[in-house]
Amino acid sequence: MRYMLLIYGDESGWGNLSEAEQQAQMAKWFSYTEEMQKAGVSTQGDALQSTATATSVRSKNGEPIVTDGPFAETKEQLGGYYLLDVADLDEAIKWANKCPAAPTGTIELRPIQEFPDAP
Amino acid sequence: MGGDVDRAEEAVQDAYAVALDRWPRDGVPSTPAAWILTTAKRRAIDRLRREAALRDRQALLARGLEEAVRDLPGEDEEMIPDERLGLVFACCHPALALEAQVPLTLRLVGGLTVQEIARALLLPEATVAQRLVRAKRKVRVSGIPIAEPAPDALPARLDAVLAVLYLIFNEGYSATAGDELVRDDLAAEAIRLARIVHLLLPDEPEPAGLLALMLLQHSRRAARVGAAGELVLLEAQDRSRWDRAAIAQALPLVDRALTQSASAGPYALQAAIAAVHARAERPEDTEWREIALLYGALVRVLPSPVVALNRAVAVAMASGPSVGLALVDELVARGELDDYHLLHAARADLLRRHGRREEAAAAYQRALELATNEPERRFLAARLDECRA
Numbered sequence: 001m002r003y004m005l006l007i008y009g010d011e012s013g014w015g016n017l018s019e020a021e022q023q024a025q026m027a028k029w030f031s032y033t034e035e036m037q038k039a040g041v042s043t044q045g046d047a048l049q050s051t052a053t054a055t056s057v058r059s060k061n062g063e064p065i066v067t068d069g070p071f072a073e074t075k076e077q078l079g080g081y082y083l084l085d086v087a088d089l090d091e092a093i094k095w096a097n098k099c100p101a102a103p104t105g106t107i108e109l110r111p112i113q114e115f116p117d118a119p
Numbered sequence: 120m121g122g123d124v125d126r127a128e129e130a131v132q133d134a135y136a137v138a139l140d141r142w143p144r145d146g147v148p149s150t151p152a153a154w155i156l157t158t159a160k161r162r163a164i165d166r167l168r169r170e171a172a173l174r175d176r177q178a179l180l181a182r183g184l185e186e187a188v189r190d191l192p193g194e195d196e197e198m199i200p201d202e203r204l205g206l207v208f209a210c211c212h213p214a215l216a217l218e219a220q221v222p223l224t225l226r227l228v229g230g231l232t233v234q235e236i237a238r239a240l241l242l243p244e245a246t247v248a249q250r251l252v253r254a255k256r257k258v259r260v261s262g263i264p265i266a267e268p269a270p271d272a273l274p275a276r277l278d279a280v281l282a283v284l285y286l287i288f289n290e291g292y293s294a295t296a297g298d299e300l301v302r303d304d305l306a307a308e309a310i311r312l313a314r315i316v317h318l319l320l321p322d323e324p325e326p327a328g329l330l331a332l333m334l335l336q337h338s339r340r341a342a343r344v345g346a347a348g349e350l351v352l353l354e355a356q357d358r359s360r361w362d363r364a365a366i367a368q369a370l371p372l373v374d375r376a377l378t379q380s381a382s383a384g385p386y387a388l389q390a391a392i393a394a395v396h397a398r399a400e401r402p403e404d405t406e407w408r409e410i411a412l413l414y415g416a417l418v419r420v421l422p423s424p425v426v427a428l429n430r431a432v433a434v435a436m437a438s439g440p441s442v443g444l445a446l447v448d449e450l451v452a453r454g455e456l457d458d459y460h461l462l463h464a465a466r467a468d469l470l471r472r473h474g475r476r477e478e479a480a481a482a483y484q485r486a487l488e489l490a491t492n493e494p495e496r497r498f499l500a501a502r503l504d505e506c507r508a
Contacts, residue, residue, distance in 0.1 A: 001262040003262075087264075088262045088263070088264040089212075089214060089261050089262040089263050089264065090263075090264050090268060090269070090272065092262070093214075109261075111260055111261050111262060
């Protein structure tokens with residue numbers, strides 16, 4: 001079963017860390033990604049730039065309506081994702097729990113809608 | 120049967136399960152041992168037949184959770200134990216909202232109809248139906264496995280299952296709103312479900328503890344409510360109206376739950392406390408010191424202010440109202456139980472026993488403001504009148 005593993009956290013936290021702490025945290029992220037790849041459960045994942053760099057787009061009468069910022073201001077912001085392929089929700093939960101962001105943020109697991117006849 | 124020891128054991132266990140279910144209803148047969156053996160043999164034959172069917176079913180299950188969740192209701196008596204255990208854990212999965220876990224468990228594990236569930240939970244049928252549809256969809260779409268959790272996840276997940284079952288029991292044992300103090304059928308259903316979980320996980324102490332606790336509390340149902348629907352306190356209950364068969368079932372379970380692990384769990388301890396009451400022929404025979412000790416142990420594994428309150432009450436009974444009142448006043452000072460009617464009721468009772476009637480009346484008044492269950496309210500109102508008289 002495929003899931004999006006969505007990583008939410010308070011972005012401002014990163015800036016409060018010392019350089020040493022940031023390096024330590026990055027090491028955790030690399031090791032987490034590697035572990036998932038080795039286990040064959042994740043084929044893709046990325047960190048996202050902060051919401052300060054986000055652009056939101058709506059469309060009206062075929063014209064884009066562009067605004068600065070994320071689609072909603074929230075206490076915890078979307079910071080990254082992984083695409084998971086695991087047996088069931090319990091396995092997805094196991095990996096979400098290991099995520100370096102889990103102790104301070106929230107990991108959302110969303111099952112992917114499969115379209116059997118999609119190209 | 121080809122000398123298959125496991126199969127034979129399972130068949131006998133099945134027979135006991137049927138006995139536990141039927142005998143309270145139909146009466147104990149004149150030759151219980153023979154009944155068990157005959158039933159066990161019959162169950163063993165049934166099981167062999169079902170195993171052939173199971174191989175076909177497993178092919179079905181492999182095709183998708185959707186089929187499994189859809190096909191199971193109503194067949195609960197015929198279900199193989201492993202499937203049933205997986206279903207229990209699926210219905211009580213933390214990914215489901217608690218308000219979905221309860222009706223889902225009642226429906227898929229208990230086999231209750233939507234109408235019965237609605238009546239039991241005092242909800243409109245449409246609400247129950249909707250919650251079931253959503254919950255089943257969540258199970259299917261989000262991939263909640265219908266299986267026993269991995270060993271490292273089992274303790275937390277089992278806690279969740281037991282919590283749901285105890286919630287169902289408490290709904291029936293002591294309704295939070297309305298006129299009826301107990302809803303027997305719902306409490307009995309919770310017991311049946313707890314028995315299933317216990318029989319499916321016989322080496323786990325807490326399911327045994329919970330089952331014992333429910334049986335002991337349920338054993339007092341006939342004596343808890345008076346003729347006018349009023350609440351009768353434990354100390355005033357007619358103990359001849361206690362269900363001795365339920366107590367007899369519970370006591371060995373208590374021992375089992377207490378000894379099966381290095382440290383006793385919360386349900387085992389609560390059951391042990393209820394067992395001390397059950398063993399007392401008259402209120403004055405109650406071994407309060409033992410109860411106070413058990414509460415002391417309980418407050419360490421379940422450090423809730425409510426447990427601390429109950430301990431204070433037990434200590435008061437064992438060592439006098441002053442000591443108990445001191446403990447209760449400590450809790451009042453901490454402010455955690457301010458909205459809990461039983462804190463004020465307990466305080467009122469201790470003050471009353473001290474002869475401090477004005478303060479007792481004030482506390483009964485406060486308890487009355489917070490209580491929602493009718494028979495409890497009537498009881499508190501009566502005590503309040505006594506203090507003012």
